[in-house]
Amino acid sequence: DTEVTQTPKHLVMGMTNKKSLKCEQHMGHRAMYWYKQKAKKPPELMFVYSYEKLSINESVPSRFSPECPNSSLLNLHLHALQPEDSALYLCASSHRENNEQFFGPGTRLTVL
Amino acid sequence: RKEVEQDPGPFNVPEGATVAFNCTYSNSASQSFFWYRQDCRKEPKLLMSVYSSGNEDGRFTAQLNRASQYISLLIRDSKLSDSATYLCVVTPTGNQFYFGTGTSLTVIP
Numbered sequence: 001d002t003e004v005t006q007t008p009k010h011l012v013m014g015m016t017n018k019k020s021l022k023c024e025q026h027m028g029h030r031a032m033y034w035y036k037q038k039a040k041k042p043p044e045l046m047f048v049y050s051y052e053k054l055s056i057n058e059s060v061p062s063r064f065s066p067e068c069p070n071s072s073l074l075n076l077h078l079h080a081l082q083p084e085d086s087a088l089y090l091c092a093s094s095h096r097e098n099n100e101q102f103f104g105p106g107t108r109l110t111v112l
Numbered sequence: 113r114k115e116v117e118q119d120p121g122p123f124n125v126p127e128g129a130t131v132a133f134n135c136t137y138s139n140s141a142s143q144s145f146f147w148y149r150q151d152c153r154k155e156p157k158l159l160m161s162v163y164s165s166g167n168e169d170g171r172f173t174a175q176l177n178r179a180s181q182y183i184s185l186l187i188r189d190s191k192l193s194d195s196a197t198y199l200c201v202v203t204p205t206g207n208q209f210y211f212g213t214g215t216s217l218t219v220i221p
Contacts, residue, residue: 033209040214041197041213042213042214043156043210043211044211045208046211056208057186088153090155092154099144100146100158100161101146101158101201101209102158103155103156104155105154105155106155
């Protein structure tokens with residue numbers, strides 16, 4: 001299995017909703033990442049988990065809360081989002097630090 | 113100064129042409145370098161890693177110049193299917209991945 005899966009593919013939520021994005025990989029990778037990508041912009045790193053521990057938080061607002069339940073799973077919990085948070089949220093994994101990252105197909109999020 | 117600078121293009125080239133993209137990076141201690149390709153509304157896909165000695169994969173050649181702090185990607189014999197956005201990635205340390213802004217390529221029949 002050489003892929004990263006993400007659910008849901010699309011998500012529409014109101015500003016008062018709570019939702020979660022899910023990411024899974026079975027490649028034995030020990031680093032997992034969340035990125036946010038706006039249209040015509042490159043991905044922006046949000047969080048990095050290395051060996052299931054949060055190693056990087058790129059000053060992301062607290063309305064985004066990551067969780068790594070085990071080495072294969074990565075969640076992003078969303079609460080009280082703003083319309084400007086609408087974007088493509090990409091999950092990626094890599095074998096270890098500095099290795100090539102493999103991306104999931106992303107969740108396209110719209111906040112109304 | 114940005115970690116990674118990349119010419120956004122767009123590059124519009126005829127089929128069969130050779131096209132080259134460059135990225136410059138600011139941190140001389142950067143350790144790993146990659147080129148990714150991203151199609152419209154899709155995720156980035158790894159195209160190739162960039163090694164100090166340079167590396168080639170079919171029609172694609174990647175080069176690293178540490179002295180001048182840039183990486184390059186050369187595409188020979190362009191195909192219509194090469195049309196995409198090409199993103200360079202630099203890792204200064206650990207798990208930090210910095211993307212360039214991306215270069216848009218359109219190959220014209």
